[in-house]
Amino acid sequence: MNTNFLFPAKFKTFGICLIAVPILVAVLLKLLNVDVTVDIKTLVKTLSQALICLGMFFMIYSKYKDDDEMLYMIRLQITVQSLFMAIIYLIISPLIDFFIFKDEINPQSAIKIIMFVLIFQNILFHYKRYQLKKELNEELH
Amino acid sequence: MKNYIKIERARHNLTQGDLAEKVGVSRQTINSIETKKYIPSAVLALKIAKIFNIPLNSLFELEEHD
Numbered sequence: 001m002n003t004n005f006l007f008p009a010k011f012k013t014f015g016i017c018l019i020a021v022p023i024l025v026a027v028l029l030k031l032l033n034v035d036v037t038v039d040i041k042t043l044v045k046t047l048s049q050a051l052i053c054l055g056m057f058f059m060i061y062s063k064y065k066d067d068d069e070m071l072y073m074i075r076l077q078i079t080v081q082s083l084f085m086a087i088i089y090l091i092i093s094p095l096i097d098f099f100i101f102k103d104e105i106n107p108q109s110a111i112k113i114i115m116f117v118l119i120f121q122n123i124l125f126h127y128k129r130y131q132l133k134k135e136l137n138e139e140l141h
Numbered sequence: 142m143k144n145y146i147k148i149e150r151a152r153h154n155l156t157q158g159d160l161a162e163k164v165g166v167s168r169q170t171i172n173s174i175e176t177k178k179y180i181p182s183a184v185l186a187l188k189i190a191k192i193f194n195i196p197l198n199s200l201f202e203l204e205e206h207d
Contacts, residue, residue, distance in 0.1 A: 066167040070179050132169040139172055 004072045007062040015058030022048030049111045056118035060125050074128050082120045089116050143202040147175045149193040164188040 026048065029036070036044070064071065090108055097103040150160055157171045164171075164185060173179035174189075181189070190197045 066169060068166040068170050069182055069185060070166070070170040070173060073179070132173065135176075136169050136172050139176075 004069070006067065006072075007058055009063045009065070011058040011062035012064075015055040015062065018051045018055030018058065022051050046111075049115065053111065053114055053118055056115075056122055060118070060121050064129075066129075071129070075125065078121050078124045078128070081124065082117045085120050086113050086117045089113065142177070142180055142207055143204055144174060144177070145200055145202075146171070146189060149195065149200065153193060155192075160189070160192065163192050 025044065028034075029044075060075065090113060093108060094105045098105050146160075150157070155163075157168050157175070161168045161171045165188075166185065170179065170181075170185075174181050186197055186201060190200045193200065
């Protein structure tokens with residue numbers, strides 16, 4: 001019985017596309033020097049952040065060709081570690097803003113924290129996969 | 142947790158890849174179990190023991206710190 005839920009492998013490519021679209025839109029807007037209102041800018045920024053988050057979520061929680069219980073366990077460990085890192089980020093970030101940048105303390109937006117968690121998870125997950133492959137290659141040689 | 146997978150694999154003339162294919166996991170997982178970096182689930186441990194046709198406690202052994 002397999003109770004480990006993951007998205008199908010196709011979602012990984014879909015996730016990459018979801019990340020690429022807002023980046024392309026941002027580059028195009030910058031290159032074409034399109035003049036947009038503040039409301040449109042805020043809407044585009046919010047939508048872009050949401051799409052990037054969704055893309056990163058699909059990238060980490062979709063099936064890989066070498067997926068099995070160990071990789072699933074690694075995902076779970078990384079999820080716990082990233083939650084811990086998010087709490088540290090939540091505490092430290094306003095302090096850095098206040099003491100180093102002499103800025104006023106603002107409440108952290110949810111999307112910023114979720115993005116931080118997903119970036120951390122993606123980097124760590126791919127690094128661990130790379131490490132496993134490296135160890136296997138070293139074992140063979 | 143100590144395990145004798147490498148020894149049993151050699152006895153049965155199986156490569157890590159062969160064993161991985163038989164139990165439905167990646168070669169990295171078998172390698173990580175052999176090098177004690179990953180403790181398999183009960184289901185996977187039973188599958189491996191079944192391949193070698195030996196009881197589970199002959200394949201895995203608890204160590205002092207476990």
